Amino acid sequence: MTAEHLQQDFSKAREFLNEAMKFHASGDLEPAEQYYVEVLKQSYRIPDILPLLAGVVGARGKYEAAIAYWSDLLRIRPDHPVALLEKGALHLKVGQAAEAVSCFEAATLGSPDNMLALNNLAVALTQANRQHDALEKFRALVQHQPSNVLAQHQLRRLTSRIVPFWHIPMLNDAPRNDAFEAAIAKAIADRGPDAQILDIGTGSGLLSMMAARAGAKHVVTCEVVPIIAETARKVVEQNGLSDRVVVVNKSSSELVVGTDMDCRADILVSEILSSDLLAEDVVETFEDAHKRLINADAIIIPRGATAVGCLVESEILSKYAFVDEVSGFDVSAFSSLAPNKLPIHGTMTEWKRLSHDIDLQTIDLTVPIHAGEYRVIDIPVTSNGMAAGIVQWLKIDLAEGIEFTNHPDDYSDGGWLQVLHPFPAPISVVQGTTFKVVVGHDRNSLIVMAAPLLADSVSNSFS
Ligand SMILES: C[S@@+](CC[C@H](N)C(=O)[O-])C[C@H]1O[C@@H](n2cnc3c(N)ncnc32)[C@H](O)[C@@H]1O
Structure with missing residues (x-):
């Protein structure tokens, strides 16, 4: 061109x-x-x-x-x-x-x-x-x-x-902290300062720092959330314990003995219990730790935990769990979409007990393998009423003679909440009868269901 x-x-x-x-x-x-x-x-x-x-x-x-x-x-x-x-x-x-x-x-x-x-x-x-x-x-x-x-x-x-909101109230929960510290100190007194400690779920690093304060020289702790791990490192350093507490930003499932820790742990500490016992992958995490990360005779803190509960009647809780007629319309069909568990807070604590406390499900964290399970239990009814569901809390077995509970009678504003497991609809219960409930777990979550509503074969014991 x-x-x-x-x-x-x-x-x-x-x-x-x-x-x-x-x-x-x-x-x-x-x-x-x-x-x-x-x-x-x-x-x-x-x-x-x-x-x-x-x-x-x-x-x-x-x-x-x-x-x-x-x-x-x-x-x-x-x-x-x-x-x-x-x-x-x-x-x-x-x-x-x-x-x-x-x-x-x-x-x-x-x-x-x-x-x-x-x-x-x-x-x-x-x-x-x-x-x-x-x-x-x-x-x-x-x-x-x-x-x-x-x-x-x-x-x-x-x-x-x-970062879930409960970290701060959990850290301010002195009874919880004291119970863990007592169990940790006891374990270190038992195994000596050279014991290898593994703390799964660092959070702020509190439990690891307690271990170091009790004399432990070798503490490895893992935290899966990067910003939490980074903050924990800072906290550990500010407390002058970086030479004894190593924070690894990994899930416990990614930890490798020989790389992240010198040897299998003699003491396992882990506070990963959710308010309803199992929601934070407790079962899988502990099973994996037993298999790969701790010695067969390791001291385990906590040794186990139990979901405890009682039947309750409550106008306020019912408003969270059921709906019937609203503004002249029948919207009761929407009750079928109600959550299967409700954390209890604020005015939701106003409820009337319809039974004594019942152990619903215990999880033994010292055993290496767990299978999902469920069974029907009988709850003796102590008062007449319309049962909205079961209010549940935790009882944690930290060590011989050391227990922690968030029992609703004397616990509020900590890291754990009580939880309502609502029934699909309010159920009339009569004092002196028993009420059948299906309880158990599927490894990842707690099962709590009203047996009378499940099938004819398990019904009628409450009326
Ligand atoms: C309930 S907090 C407890 C924190 C601290 N141990 C305490 O008691 O104050 C649990 C922490 O563990 C972490 N976590 C849960 N499962 C974990 C796992 N398998 N590996 C590493 N971190 C985990 C969570 O991200 C959370 O920060």
Whole structure:
């Protein structure tokens, strides 16, 4: 092609570009797009035209097309910061969080001080369900911009999602702490300061620090949540115990003897009991520890735990578990969607006991294997009433003579809550009769069900 031809081609392209920019400036985006496309066809100033075209197409809501134009530009200029940011934003708009993450990661790599890119990366990571990575980025952002209110807000939101609220009341639960410390001190007195201690579920590091205070020289503790593990390391260091307590940011299932700890543990400490006994993978975690991480004669704290409960009547609890007529409508069908367990808090503590305390299910943590099980138990009814369900709490066997319970009569505001296991509907019960309940566990959760509602063969003992 001669210089003359080139001159001619570009003049046409310039003409198209003028038209495009005129329409673009007046907000008439459809013709603006068409003219920009014509300019591109002339291969004129491609890297300058693609951003304009992508912007117009994106503004017209054609996100996929806009992404394609930004991709064209990135093929020519892989580090183009605007292309990376705009393409990432469009991916987020169309729900492609992983692709958005890639764009924003590239943008932050190219310019680490670009706080917009860092913020967008944190947002995209959150949307991609990479909470821990998102948290790290929001923390970096807040470090750079301490007065960035939105980043501070996101950081706190994300932290709250990752770290359950009960950590703080649990740490302030002095009776719980004292019971664990007594059991830990007893075990170390028994096995000596050279015993290898394993604490599964570091949290703040409290139980490990108690072990060190009792004289233990070798404590390894694992914590699966990165930000909790990092904070625990800080806490252990602030308490001057880093030489004796090693925090490993891993799930116990990932721990390797010989790598993370020198040898199998002589003492296992682990407080991973949920309010309803089993929800925090207690069974699998302890089974795995028995198999791989502790000696056959290891002291185990706690040795076991029991879910205890009683039949209750309560207007307030019934309002959480059942619904009948509302504003003149029969919405009782919605009761079938009620939760199978309800943590009790606030005014929910107002209930009347219809039976004595009954051990519902015990889990022996010193045995290496557990099978799911359930059975029917008879609960003697001590008062007439409409039973809404069973209120349940924990009794924890920490060591010989050392027990902890969150019995509702004298425990509130700790880490554990009492739990209502509601029946599908209120059931009338009569003093002097017995009420049959199915209790057990499926290894991951506690089973508590009213037997009379299950089948005719187990019914009628209550009326
Ligand atoms: C209830 S808190 C107890 C914290 C601390 N041990 C205490 O008693 O104050 C349990 C902690 O264990 C962690 N965790 C639960 N199961 C775990 C496992 N299998 N491996 C590592 N960490 C675990 C949780 O993330 C949580 O931080």
